[in-house]
Amino acid sequence: MSDELRCWLEQIGLAQHAETFAASDIDLDVLPELSDEDLKELGLSLGHRRRLLRAIVQRTSESVLGAAPDTPSRDAERRQLTVLFCDLVGSTELSRRFDPEDLRELIRRYQDAVSGAVVRHGGYVANFLGDGIIAYFGWPHADEDNAAQAVLAGLDAIIAVRELSLRAHAGIASGPVVVGDLDTAGRRQTGAVAGETPNLAARLEALAEPDQVVIDELTRQLIGAAFALEDIGPQNLKGFAEPVRAWRVVGERPVESRFEARAGRLTPFVGRQQEMALLLERFERAATGEGQAVLLAGEAGIGKSRLVQMLHERLLTASSPPTRIRMQCAPFHAASALHPVIRHLRYAAGFLDEDGPEERLDKLEALIRQGADNVRESAALLAPLLSLPDDRYGVLLDLTPEQRNERLMRALVDQLLGLAVGNTVPYVLEDAHWIDAATRDLIERLLARMASSRILVLITHRPEFRPDWTRHPHVTTLTLNRLSRGQAVEVARAAGGAMLSEEIVAIIGERAGGVPLFIEELTKSALEDGKTSDESHIPETLQASLLARLDRLGGEARELAQLAAVIGREFDTQLLCAVTGKKSEAIAPSLEGLVGSEIVLPAGSARYGAYVFRHALIQEAAYQSLLLARRRQYHRDVAFALEAMQSGAVEPEIIAQHYTAAELPEQAVPHWLRAGEGALGRFAGLAAAAHFERGLQLARGLPQAQRQVLELLLALGSALDRTERLRDALATFKEAAALALEVGSPVGLARAALGVEDTELYTGAERASVELLEAALVALDPGETVLRCRVLSQLGRALLDRGEVERANELSRAATDMARHLGDRRALLDVLLCERAARTGYPYSASQFLDIRRALDEHGGSLQQHELNTHLYFNVSGRAMRAILSGEFAEAERLAGQALEAAREFRNEYADGVYGVQMFTIRREQGRLAEVAPILRRFIDENPRDAAWRPGMALIASDLGFHDAARKSFEDLAAGGFAFPFDAKRTLTLSYLAEVCSRLVDVDQAERLYDLLLPYRDLAVIAPTTTVCCGSAARYLGMLAATLGDWGEAEEHFAAALTMDEQLQAWPWLAHTKHEFGLMLRARGRPRDHDHAAKLIAAAAASAERIGMAALQQKIRLLGR
Structure with missing residues (x-):
């Protein structure tokens, strides 16, 4: 037995059992597996068993959750602290109802839920006291909204515990304390606190009803108007001489817009009078029912988003201010179907992390109701897009993927146009140069239908993006030019005030080249240098300015900015902590330095710990400053961390992107395959094809990866077929067939042969599929399977095209009989659909036509007999x-x-x-x-x-x-x-x-x-x-x-x-x-x-x-x- 275990038993008052444990070869690693029966067998009394099991739960939770982080030793310091005390309701009753082993697991899950909420909001889990948890906000590192984050953590913890079918209550208090590390008897106690604030938080927790959070007066002052509160009046609390006024937290108030969080401290708006006049004129025209769209083009940093924001502010002064819809494209999501739409819907619907699927569906329906009458159908279409179940609606079950995608696109456009029925709606799509194919299709559809609607579409993009949307007469292109020298000086003056000399301002105006972003960043650089001569460290370019600012932040902050740049334009504390292996408190100073320099900004209070690079250029410059080896290492670490999170919210293409950039193709390929399959499931063929192609490119360079290559080829063929790239699909399926023969994969051969035949159907290509389908029939298991059924069916179709009518009919009948024998309705529908397509669906030779007519009549009778209404339509249409x-x-x-x-x-x-x-x-x-x-x-x-x-x-x-x-x-x-x-x-x-x-x-x-x-x-x-x-x-x-x-x-x-x-x-x-x-x-x-x-x-x-x-x-x- 280790000395550490002996010491631990002494600390909990059970040292007398040390030799018993040693004789049974029990050490620290075995402790979590001990049950009440095990301890009884060792001869421990009931009281000692209960005490030992509670101590094991506490020790295990601390280990798993990292409650005692590996922070460097900190001297005690005086500081204001917000303390959260959370306790489990009914713990005594739970101990009677549950076996100790089950109770230990339940307590661990409860502690995990509460600690997760604390960590997400930047808190520090200080200690576990039985089933109570104490957490600090403001130590080891302070933040300006410590109190607000503590309240958010309390609310989140209540919800997280309720999802475990348990109930908790919490108290929060703020006040001055002495906090720091304390060494006693050779044991380091991290974050020991002296003062009355933790005791007050515990008393407020006892005052709170189940599922409630109660705060003290000082905490109420610190959080301002961020939360809705209920005054429960002065309270007499044990240990406090005077009554303490307390407040119950009702909930969080609505949060500010994301753009405002990103913009930070805005300099005064300079110039752009003509551009603003044009936008206002287009808005007025839209207000009369003549829909307008403006493509707002300009280089990075030219002020596109700022102009849109200023237009919004101008419109807000109207007697009936409009409601703006805003969507944001992102570079890492250029192949992610409808990413801006998904992000907007989640935000506009008000989804919260703690919402369950039903709550989110309710919110989605409420959002849809603002612009559409057919809420059930629209919700059924949008729910899968948001990873929500659609079984509550029971509609659209018979639609093909293509039909469902068509309905989805129409519903999205209907929703946008519906919002504009009673009001003029400004709809903003930012950074369209990163637009994904599906969102582009959505914009195409919107522009085609909006001519008579009260909607103003504003689309910002960089010059390299050249859409053909100007073919619509109601679309205008507006290019933002650089500011004049006088305007540049005005911006620099506004950003730097009287602290900059005329000479420095003149240099900034000359060097910035009229780009507002460059002007702002150069001015800040000059201010940070504290120099007023032209020898001050004013960079030649923005990237040089960024690098200089990163250097001045210190090594840790600079490295953190580079890591964040690898993650992407947006990043959060949780992922940074996962990648660096540090607690949120450990990286808070570096983050504060980055925020202070306005390299990054908090991304709003909806999700604490989230940050955004102020400009895409800043992120790109930080990323490019990394050596290639370090860049690959960071991408690898980010990918590892994302995988470890096991969160459904992490798109597989993001993990694949990071593994690809890390040059780890073996890890990247499965994620590209998953990403493509997910895109196909959302009917986003273009995105799916892009994902499969990336994975295929990597898989081809791997040894012993033929089966992975085969799977990707088959998937890519399907995606190409869906996007009507039929020649490419045909070549892909043929390559897959050859590879399937090489590796000996009968199933792969059959799938490839089916793909070849299906694409040949519409390209007029020579029927190479017949030989492949024949080979697949031989290779497949002779038993009845859906795959064999499809091979028979499509071989019949191919033979019909070659004029072999008798055998084609024989195979079609065999496929139909097999489908019926299998009892698979989907297979039967596929077989009949294939036969119908064989009769009517593609260019054919004249010699077949009479046979085709006879088969059509026979097919119609079969359809009548089996009441297959979908196919009856095609038969009647064929007769027409x-x-x-x-x-x-x-x-x-x-x-x-x-x-x-x-x-x-x-x-x-x-x-x-x-x-x-x-x-x-x-x-x-x-x-x-x-x-x-x-x-x-x-x-x-x-x-x-x-x-x-x-x-x-x-x-x-x-x-x-x-x-x-x-x-x-x-x-x-x-x-x-x-x-x-x-x-x-x-x-x-x-x-x-x-x-x-x-x-x-x-x-x-x-x-x-x-x-x-x-x-x-x-x-x-x-x-x-x-x-x-x-x-x-x-x-x-x-x-x-x-x-x-x-x-x-x-x-x-x-x-x-x-x-x-x-x-x-x-x-x-x-x-x-x-x-x-x-x-x-x-x-x-x-x-x-x-x-x-x-x-x-x-x-x-x-x-x-x-x-x-x-x-x-x-x-x-x-x-x-």
Whole structure:
């Protein structure tokens, strides 16, 4: 037995048992595992067992919680201290109800909860007294809001204990004490206190009811108006001669804005009159219902946020001041979907650390109610975004991830616009140069829909960020220029006052280059140097100024600033302590030095111990000042600490970022994978792809990491597919398949083969998936599994495309039977969806079409039999598609309407778009195109990223004779390189453009479009999945070849189109082919071309009259004239 254990037994008055412990080989490390039965077996009496177990609980808690920190020896000192005393309610009853071993664990958890609250708010856990805990605020290091933090810690402790199904109460008192380390009998007592303040706190705790915090008068004075209090009057307390006035804490009052905390002491606002006038004018315009947006551009430190703040202050003077919505982008979250939105929602809803899921959902609903009527649906969409359960709502269960994401985006925009119904709302998005893809999409949608809303959108960004949002007429770009020399001098004077000489001010004005941030920082540097000549330590740049200021702070503060810079723009005491291994008190002086120099600022009282670098440049400069080796070490330590916290609030991409920067790829890769999976779960495909790509890049360089690479490839393929980067997805899945074969992973091979087939479906690529799917069937376990079911289903789809109809049908039936036998409804839906897509969803050859029609009818019957309403919609929509193809326009219109009604039963997000394309096609052939132009314009505004709509508008303009508008739209699309995604709408999109190009006789672009369309020459033009088929793609190639004057190629294409359209029974498009072929022959003008052309055009006219193709009839009549 160690001497330390013997000494400890002496201290608790049980030295007589030392030899008993030694004989049983019990030492300090065994103590926490001793139970009451163990001590009884050793022969200890009941009283000694109870005393020993209480002492073990106290000692264990001190060890786990670090209640006796490794602080350097401190001499006793006089100082004002705020003391918190917290006690467990009903501890005597608990000791009767629980076994001592269980009681020990319960007490440990209680002490852990209270100590955690104390530490979070900068306090010091001084001692455990039975089930009471005493904590100090103001020692070892003082802070200006010690009393307020003590009250916050008390409130947090009450909540934390209540979550353990226990109850506590606390007393807080402030007053002068003598505090310091005390050595007695060879044992160091840290933070021994002499004075009446701890005793007063204990008496107030006894006065408090369960779940209450009671404070004394001095504490009330120190906290000011930060809390709501209830005066409970003078109290007669044991040991105090005079009554003590006491107050019960009701709760914390609302906190100040984050910007105000960041801004610190603002210098007077100088210049910017014209910019302010423009913003005010845009606000007034928005107030009339003409929504406005301003892109506020400028380099770092130029004063963008300050200008926005000044506008807010000006607006607050109005008779009806508006409510501002503010969101902040962040560099480390540029790949984190909707990070600014999530952060804003948490802040605006008023989430507190102690809130449970139900409380947060209630707050979320209250927030939503301010701008939306459909609270349940909006809450169901937003809850998962905020890591909250959505099972209380029971809605949106049948939506696909894509549909849910679409609904989420629409709900967010609806919320913003809803807030602006009764009031003009300024909506600010800060630092958009760090915007994530999903938030950018949200802004796109907002800008597209806000033109008639009372909203002013202000977006600040640096010059390198160049969004295309100015295409909207209500968007204005405002660039902030540097201040003039006179204005710079004015700012420097305001920052430095009379303490700076004219010479120093002139140097600052010259060196700062008109950047307000540089002026402020240079002025502070000069003031800190205390010199007034031009030889004072005025840095050439802000970074040099920062480094000089860091050096003057001393080694510890400078190192702390560098570590904080590694953590990020924002950081907190808890993480700093975890990384440095120090208590919050130990780093408080360095933090105070940083705050005093205004390198960092407290981030508000909502979460004590949080700080923010005053400017991003300051953080970046501190980070860059680190040597590479130290930088890697810090990133590693931060990653270790974040992992150790095991907090769900820590995004895996943050840990991955740190491990990556630390050059520890083995640790980084799993976190990148988790981050990507989380993003996919939030329907953020772009963010997911970015995370997977980062992880894959690292994994490729690791030895023996093929299976990790395989998993990342499969995940990346899915993300790329979701973001419509289909060619990249196809290449990724093929690489994954090859790797799966190499490492012998049947499951990996099957997943890769499924991905290859799925992407081939929409790219028109050669069907390499058949061989892969066949190999997967052989490699997989022969038993019935969902994965094998999917392989069978998609192999059938691929074989159908190759014309192997009999085996395709056989495999589809086998997949359907297996899904039903498995009893997996999701698998059955997937199989039927796959079969339906196989029948209608992509460009196909004419030889398959009759088989496809028969299968569609059979498929519809199967769907009716199994009451699968989702798929019934697609079947009805497919029949409308088939009617359009046959020229049965009235029947097609009836079926399209029927499909749209059916879709509303299960909230199909894409049904409106499908209906729009079908009606566009019908009305175009009927010569009633003007009727659908407004509908199409609405689709463009609501779906700005959908590739098919803008070519559709160009086609409408061309059809209606608005040639200038058609040319402008076409040239805008050409300027973008016709960079449309390789998705299922690609052939339709290219066909629209081919028609416009042909009419504009744009030879240059005709060649580009010809090359893009050529791979689809032998296929039909399709809009997914059961929307329209516009006949043979060869017709459009013929039109482009004719535009280029390549008559031979044009003739071959038109001949092929005639054959395919005949086989497709695509009577309207056969008529178009004959018409366009005739026009080409007339333009070529060879002998016998005229007669051939006349026959073709006459046949087209006859078909147009029979079918009711008024638009084609009009063209032919004009041609005759």
